[in-house]
Amino acid sequence: MKKMGELLRQGARMLSDACPECGTPLFQLKNGDTICPMCNKPVKFVKGDADPQAEAHKKRLEESLRKKIDEIQTRLDEADDPVLIGELTDTLMKLMDALDRAKKLGA
């Protein structure tokens, strides 16, 4: 318990996750490391156990981008002005690129 207070004073953040070994709340240090104050060792999260909030964020971003891609694609189908077609194609490319990057987030 004393150690936890010390960590907080050092600017560490208490996480909502608990140590898989002893159940003590984990702390994230200023340098980004996650440690258990009881086991006194860094905790590495297993892959696939990603931050659910970040995961939800990523899903939302992907959804928004997909929706926009659909919208732009519909407009592109109807467009006959070469300038507009160029602009829409540019936008489409950017959106697809963004979607590609969003998919790789946290991977």
Ligand SMILES: [Zn+2]
């Ligand atoms: Zn522990």
